[in-house]
Amino acid sequence: MEPKTSSRFELYLERARPRIDAALHRYLPPASALPAPLHASMRYSIFAGGKRLRPALCLLACESVCGSSAAALPAAAALEMIHTFSLIHDDLPGMDNDDYRRGRLANHKVFGEGMAILAGDALLALSFSTLLKVRRRGVDPCALLDTVVEATGTRGMIGGQALDLLGERKRLPLKQVLSMHRRKTGMLLRGSLLLGARIGGAAPAEIRRFAAFGERVGLAFQIVDDLLNVRSTARELGKAVGSDRARGKSTVPGVVGVARAERGAERLLLSAQRLAPRLGRRAAEFESLTEYLLRRSH
Amino acid sequence: MEPKTSSRFELYLERARPRIDAALHRYLPPASALPAPLHASMRYSIFAGGKRLRPALCLLACESVCGSSAAALPAAAALEMIHTFSLIHDDLPGMDNDDYRRGRLANHKVFGEGMAILAGDALLALSFSTLLKVRRRGVDPCALLDTVVEATGTRGMIGGQALDLLGERKRLPLKQVLSMHRRKTGMLLRGSLLLGARIGGAAPAEIRRFAAFGERVGLAFQIVDDLLNVRSTARELGKAVGSDRARGKSTVPGVVGVARAERGAERLLLSAQRLAPRLGRRAAEFESLTEYLLRRSH
Numbered sequence: 001m002e003p004k005t006s007s008r009f010e011l012y013l014e015r016a017r018p019r020i021d022a023a024l025h026r027y028l029p030p031a032s033a034l035p036a037p038l039h040a041s042m043r044y045s046i047f048a049g050g051k052r053l054r055p056a057l058c059l060l061a062c063e064s065v066c067g068s069s070a071a072a073l074p075a076a077a078a079l080e081m082i083h084t085f086s087l088i089h090d091d092l093p094g095m096d097n098d099d100y101r102r103g104r105l106a107n108h109k110v111f112g113e114g115m116a117i118l119a120g121d122a123l124l125a126l127s128f129s130t131l132l133k134v135r136r137r138g139v140d141p142c143a144l145l146d147t148v149v150e151a152t153g154t155r156g157m158i159g160g161q162a163l164d165l166l167g168e169r170k171r172l173p174l175k176q177v178l179s180m181h182r183r184k185t186g187m188l189l190r191g192s193l194l195l196g197a198r199i200g201g202a203a204p205a206e207i208r209r210f211a212a213f214g215e216r217v218g219l220a221f222q223i224v225d226d227l228l229n230v231r232s233t234a235r236e237l238g239k240a241v242g243s244d245r246a247r248g249k250s251t252v253p254g255v256v257g258v259a260r261a262e263r264g265a266e267r268l269l270l271s272a273q274r275l276a277p278r279l280g281r282r283a284a285e286f287e288s289l290t291e292y293l294l295r296r297s298h
Numbered sequence: 299m300e301p302k303t304s305s306r307f308e309l310y311l312e313r314a315r316p317r318i319d320a321a322l323h324r325y326l327p328p329a330s331a332l333p334a335p336l337h338a339s340m341r342y343s344i345f346a347g348g349k350r351l352r353p354a355l356c357l358l359a360c361e362s363v364c365g366s367s368a369a370a371l372p373a374a375a376a377l378e379m380i381h382t383f384s385l386i387h388d389d390l391p392g393m394d395n396d397d398y399r400r401g402r403l404a405n406h407k408v409f410g411e412g413m414a415i416l417a418g419d420a421l422l423a424l425s426f427s428t429l430l431k432v433r434r435r436g437v438d439p440c441a442l443l444d445t446v447v448e449a450t451g452t453r454g455m456i457g458g459q460a461l462d463l464l465g466e467r468k469r470l471p472l473k474q475v476l477s478m479h480r481r482k483t484g485m486l487l488r489g490s491l492l493l494g495a496r497i498g499g500a501a502p503a504e505i506r507r508f509a510a511f512g513e514r515v516g517l518a519f520q521i522v523d524d525l526l527n528v529r530s531t532a533r534e535l536g537k538a539v540g541s542d543r544a545r546g547k548s549t550v551p552g553v554v555g556v557a558r559a560e561r562g563a564e565r566l567l568l569s570a571q572r573l574a575p576r577l578g579r580r581a582a583e584f585e586s587l588t589e590y591l592l593r594r595s596h
Contacts, residue, residue, distance in 0.1 A: 029452050038452055038460040089419060092392070094411030113392030114463045117415065121387060122456045124419065128426045129447035132440045141439055142430045149427035154327050154336055158420045162336040165412045 008288035013056050020055045021047070023077040027130045041111040041119035042126075045084050049102050054079040054192040061196030061210055064280035072199045074133035075144065079192050081127035082152055086188075088120040090161060124152075134199055144198060151191025160184025169248035177250045178219065185225075186218030209278055213286065216272035217293065223265040224297045226251035230258060265297040307586035311354050318353045319345070321375040325428045339409040339417035340424075343382050347400050352377040352490040359494030359508055362578035370497040372431035373442065377490050379425035380450055384486075386418040388459060422450075432497055442496060449489025458482025467546035475548045476517065483523070484516030507576055514570035515588065521563040522595045524549035528556060563595045 006014070024046055029039045055076030062072035069076075091098040091106040092113060099109050108116035131148055132141050150156055160183030167180060193210040202210070230253050253261035269290045276287040304312070322344055327337045353374030360370035367374075389396040389404040390411060397407050406414035429446055430439050448454055458481030465478060491508040500508070528551050551559035567588045574585040 033452075035452070035457055035460040035464060037464060038457060042452075085419075089415055092412075092415060094390070094392070094406075094415055108392075112463075114390075115460065117387055117390060117392055118456050118460050118463070120419070121383075121422065122452050124422055125447050125451040125456065129444055129451075132443050135440075141443075142433075145430050145443070146427055149423050153423040153427075154331075154333070154340075154420050158416050158423065159333055159336060162333040162413065162416050165410075165416070166333060166335060 007292050009285050009292050010288075012060065012285050012288075013051060013053070016056045016059055017052050019073065020052045020059075020076055020080065023073045024080060027074065027077050027081075027126070027133075029126075037111060037115055038118055038122060041107060041115050042123055044110060045088050045101075045107045045119065046080065046123070048104055050080065050084070052076075052080060054083050054188060057189065057192040057214075058196035058199075060282050060285055061193045061202075061279075062200040063196075064282035064286070065197055065200035065202040065206055067281065069196070069200075071134060071136045072196050074130050075195050075199055078127040078131035078148065079188070079195065081123040081130065082148070082157075083188065085120040085123040085127070086157055086161070088116050088123070092116060095161070095165065136199060136201075138201060139199055144195060147191055147194050147198065151187040151194075156183055156187035156191070157185075160187070164249065167250050170250070172250040172255065174252070174255050177252055177255055180250070181222040181252070182215070182219055185222040186215060189218035189221060190214030206280070209275060213272050213275045213279060216268045216275070217290065220265045220268040220272065220290075220293055220297070223252045223261055223268070224293050226253050227258065227261055227265070227297055230254075262297055266294060269294050269297070305586045305590050307583050307590050310358065310583050310586075311349060311351070314354045314357055315350050317371065318350045318357075318374055318378065321371045322378060325372065325375050325379075325424070325431075327424075335409060335413055336416055336420060339405060339413050340421055342408060343386050343399075343405045343417065344378065344421070346382075346402055348378065348382070350374075350378060352381050352486060355487065355490040355512075356494035356497075358580050358583055359491040359500075359577075360498040361494075362498070362580035362584070363495055363500040363504055364498035365579065367494070367498075369432060369434045370494050372428050373493050373497055376425040376429035376446065377486070377493065379421040379428065380446070380455075381486065383418040383421040383425070384455055384459070386414050386421070390414060393459070393463065434497060434499075436499060437497055442493060445489055445492050445496065449485040449492075454481055454485035454489070455483075458485070462547065465548050468548070470548040470553065472550070472553050475550055475553050478548070479520040479550070480513070480517055483520040484513060487516035487519060488512030504578070507573060511570050511573045511577060511584065514566045514573070515591065518563045518566040518570070518591055518595075521550045521559055521566070522591050524551050525556065525559055525563070525595055528552075560595055564592060567592050567595070 028043060031039050031043055033039060058076045058079055059069040059072055062069040087101060088107045090096050091101055092108055098106055100106060107119060131144055134144060152158060160180050163180040164184055190211060193214040194207060197207050197210045252264060273287055273290040276290060277283050279286045326341055326344060329337050329341055331337055356374045356377055357367040357370055360367040385399060386405045388394050389399055390406055396404055398404060405417060429442055432442060450456060458478050461478040462482055488509060491512040492505060495505050495508045550562060571585055571588040574588060575581050577584045
């Protein structure tokens with residue numbers, strides 16, 4: 001094992017985590033309130049050891065344009081609720097049928113299928129009212145909500161998961177695999193940056209730069225994830241190795257091979273890296289994020 | 299068969315329906331856009347012959363306080379999306395496992411379980427951005443959203459469905475059955491009225507009157523539905539008769555018997571009827587609604 005040296009981005013993740021977790025604790029219904037099993041199910045998956053990548057990107061973008069991220073905390077919590085909702089539903093028997101997630105039993109294996117469906121539904125509903133706890137002068141709540149629905153709905157994550165489902169056991173062409181990943185993973189990562197930038201009061205030109213950076217990093221993130229799925233040991237990933245292939249899922253390494261997928265991720269990340277210096281005060285963290293993903297891609 | 303004489307409320311439902319359907323067509327993604335099966339699945343259940351009760355209540359409440367309901371149309375469409383999302387998810391094998399809904403195959407029997415889960419998720423996400431298309435001076439979008447999330451989330455419909463699931467094959471006391479129905483059905487019906495009243499610019503005292511009326515009608519509506527489930531023929535209801543009992547669901551008639559359930563519904567509806575005259579310009583329609591439910595209860 002190589003010695004652990006955390007990058008600038010990883011240090012930011014570590015520092016942001018307690019703030020994000022505190023916000024999540026605050027906005028989720030108390031575990032003791034009725035119906036307790038529903039709330040327990042929501043909390044089980046929210047506090048299951050996620051990296052809080054999307055909330056951290058939201059806070060980073062906000063800090064990058066305005067210096068302070070306190071106003072963006074409700075949005076950060078909302079993003080993690082949406083991400084968690086998607087993980088719970090993706091693991092269901094009617095979807096990807098995964099029994100494990102991050103090395104722990106999947107939500108539906110602990111709370112049952114019906115309660116897992118409802119916990120996902122409840123997190124999605126709650127995310128929207130949590131998002132609109134952002135009250136900042138000059139920030140239009142409707143624009144925030146539209147950003148999140150675009151990233152989450154049929155043009156975003158949910159649409160991407162539908163494409164994924166429809167593509168199972170088919171050999172999709174690369175173009176379709178990329179389009180699926182852009183929606184399924186890219187849109188919410190991009191949306192996290194846009195949300196933070198909007199809350200920070202970013203100008204339209206700044207928003208466009210975050211969008212361009214987010215598109216590259218979001219797509220690369222999924223390719224890197226698929227590369228890890230091909231290569232890693234079960235212990236590291238916390239789920240069955242090569243499970244994508246076993247399920248007949250189309251992935252970039254599956255379609256063009258590992259070497260070309262690595263080069264593709266690298267190209268995207270280098271392009272994102274060139275955009276990073278113009279992303280404001282947190283440019284160094286964004287650059288470090290691309291390096292962090294580049295390291296994981298090999 | 300008795301001759302068909304439509305009540306004032308039913309006439310309103312019939313007249314409102316084309317406007318509501320046109321709004322739904324406008325706000326749903328086009329069936330041809332990618333991923334087409336996801337959009338087809340959403341449209342299949344939205345246009346499956348629902349009565350549009352919740353949207354109509356929203357329009358009625360808005361008209362009752364301000365005279366015009368055009369501004370409330372996006373909210374009306376959003377309510378039907380939320381109602382439809384709940385029907386799709388409730389019918390899933392992991393939930394109530396119903397193969398039929400309104401005499402047609404349930405969504406998951408046509409599009410598969412995974413696509414049905416995603417169609418429900420997508421309708422829920424879309425409902426929130428549709429809701430915020432309501433732009434009316436003096437109406438706070440955050441208050442509208444909070445009203446809908448309260449009615450939909452863990453304190454409303456989704457929480458009620460969780461209580462329903464947890465109560466299966468148990469003999470729940472009446473108090474718990476009532477609490478489950480209040481959340482599962484009552485909260486969204488009440489919320490539909492509150493939403494319309496808020497969009498119409500209702501004063502706090504008016505909002506409270508709509509809430510009191512909605513609580514009574516909402517609970518009575520579920521008891522009447524359960525009475526119909528006990529008594530009706532499969533043809534009329536479009537689903538298996540007595541299916542609640544077969545599934546071990548607790549209902550008011552199941553717990554206290556048909557006669558006491560009828561008297562309970564009647565008491566609630568008469569109490570609502572006494573509130574109706576103070577609900578504004580559409581008081582006659584609201585009174586007619588209570589009579590319509592009274593007729594169905596026997």
